[in-house]
Amino acid sequence: MKFGKTHYISEITPELQGREVVVAGWVYRKRDLGSVQFLVLRDSTGILQMVAKEGECNEETLQAAKRAGIESSLRAKGIVRQDPRAPGGVELVLKELEVVGPSEDFPIKGKEGPEFLLDHRHLYLRSRRLQAILKIRAEAIKAMHEWFYKNGFIETEAPTIIEQVVEGGATLFELNYFGKKVYLTQSSQLYLEAFITAFEKVYTIQPSFRAEKSRTWRHLTEFWHAEAEMAWADLNDMMDVVEALVKYVAEKVVERRSEELEYLKRRFEPPDGRFPRISYDEALEMAQRKGSKLSWGEDLDTPSERMISLEFETPFFVHRYPRQSRAFYHMPDPKRPEVLLCADLLAPEGKGEIVGGGQRIHDYNLLLERIKEFGLDPSRYTWYLDLRKYGTVPHSGFGLGVERTVAWIAGIRHIKDAIGFPRTPTRTIP
Numbered sequence: 030m031k032f033g034k035t036h037y038i039s040e041i042t043p044e045l046q047g048r049e050v051v052v053a054g055w056v057y058r059k060r061d062l063g064s065v066q067f068l069v070l071r072d073s074t075g076i077l078q079m080v081a082k083e084g085e086c087n088e089e090t091l092q093a094a095k096r097a098g099i100e101s102s103l104r105a106k107g108i109v110r111q112d113p114r115a116p117g118g119v120e121l122v123l124k125e126l127e128v129v130g131p132s133e134d135f136p137i138k139g140k141e142g143p144e145f146l147l148d149h150r151h152l153y154l155r156s157r158r159l160q161a162i163l164k165i166r167a168e169a170i171k172a173m174h175e176w177f178y179k180n181g182f183i184e185t186e187a188p189t190i191i192e193q194v195v196e197g198g199a200t201l202f203e204l205n206y207f208g209k210k211v212y213l214t215q216s217s218q219l220y221l222e223a224f225i226t227a228f229e230k231v232y233t234i235q236p237s238f239r240a241e242k243s244r245t246w247r248h249l250t251e252f253w254h255a256e257a258e259m260a261w262a263d264l265n266d267m268m269d270v271v272e273a274l275v276k277y278v279a280e281k282v283v284e285r286r287s288e289e290l291e292y293l294k295r296r297f298e299p300p301d302g303r304f305p306r307i308s309y310d311e312a313l314e315m316a317q318r319k320g321s322k323l324s325w326g327e328d329l330d331t332p333s334e335r336m337i338s339l340e341f342e343t344p345f346f347v348h349r350y351p352r353q354s355r356a357f358y359h360m361p362d363p364k365r366p367e368v369l370l371c372a373d374l375l376a377p378e379g380k381g382e383i384v385g386g387g388q389r390i391h392d393y394n395l396l397l398e399r400i401k402e403f404g405l406d407p408s409r410y411t412w413y414l415d416l417r418k419y420g421t422v423p424h425s426g427f428g429l430g431v432e433r434t435v436a437w438i439a440g441i442r443h444i445k446d447a448i449g450f451p452r453t454p455t456r457t458i459p
């Protein structure tokens with residue numbers, strides 16, 4: 030898969046001193062000293078300094094090096110030379126240079142603001158910063174798949190076009206489906222609840238859609254959602270699973286992407302030990318002590334979550350939120366019906382919620398009652414209610430936001446940078 034190149038940049042080490050190699054990539058930096066041309070070449074694995082010098086290469090190569098603009102694509106043949114001053118301790122003494130795709134006046138020069146960079150996302154993807162973040166993202170997703178696989182979860186897929194409200198009407202995207210009103214899925218949960226009757230433990234990692242009008246650092250309109258559902262599991266089982274999964278993902282990212290974390294200047298230690306589990310009541314009290322005006326019954330808002338989350342060193346669970354603050358499918362606590370058997374996982378350092386989950390109602394009548402209480406149309410939930418009619422089981426599940434998890438691990442301020450092409454209320458291009 031090298032299409033005429035013999036090495037990726039990461040393979041060019043000081044041990045190759047004196048060897049002839051062919052590399053290919055894009056011009057990352059350049060310095061024109063007339064009779065000496067320095068080019069820094071970037072490929073998917075790293076950067077390499079290359080030098081074309083009068084006397085060491087032919088005139089044609091020197092001219093090609095001079096001509097090659099920032100971000101033009103090149104194939105280069107040269108001799109590896111150790112040089113402690115160069116990145117990676119080696120440079121390439123150029124013999125031949127082929128400009129494959131010229132690039133003149135690359136629009137991103139390094140001082141642009143965030144909106145400009147978002148407008149040019151298709152080009153900004155090449156930045157080392159985004160490369161590092163997106164490699165961390167890919168590693169995190171891979172680690173999630175691994176963890177689920179090792180723990181006996183079957184991967185499933187849910188439809189994107191659906192008829193049911195999952196998380197509340199305020200954030201629904203409506204779609205005209207041959208004259209019928211349908212929605213873009215807010216969560217795959219309801220479908221995972223069907224799959225558990227076949228596979229017991231299931232998961233999916235796919236996009237969810239929310240028409241989030243509030244533009245915050247942690248909301249996208251399309252985000253990747255890692256969701257799992259387990260038969261025969263209660264709230265505590267759910268928290269155990271989330272804890273093990275999140276720890277595994279953090280460990281693997283640190284193990285496999287330390288260079289990228291370093292590039293981002295992120296000092297991140299995978300969390301150790303049990304994640305604290307505090308009740309909503311305790312969390313609310315903490316927030317109130319710090320000045321929050323929330324009163325019992327209201328969901329924790331972003332500022333309150335932030336205040337609480339600054340108090341913790343590792344992720345922590347907040348469980349048993351008030352009944353009115355969550356969606357219809359949550360199971361009320363039999364010991365205290367005004368709260369639900371649900372829990373969110375909040376990341377430390379002010380980041381806040383990265384996972385939401387809990388035990389689901391498995392009783393037919395109770396579920397029907399809650400659907401009506403929420404003003405939803407039961408006829409749209411017939412199949413979902415069926416699951417409670419034919420061999421229902423206690424079950425629990427959760428949804429983890431991929432971008433929020435990556436933003437926490439990589440230490441990014443806005444989750445827009447944790448996905449290649451972010452979707453927000455004002456952005457659907459590129």
Ligand code: ATP
Pocket residue numbers: 196239241247248249250251252254382383384385386428429430431432433444
């Ligand atoms: P929030 O209250 O922060 O808006 P939520 O409670 O609506 O989130 P859930 O329905 O619990 O979110 O979704 C599960 C997880 O999916 C969240 O913990 C979060 O990580 C992620 N998530 C939810 N909405 C978004 C969004 N708009 N953009 C990115 N991630 C999201």
Ligand code: MG
Pocket residue numbers: 373382384385386
């Ligand atoms: Mg939530």
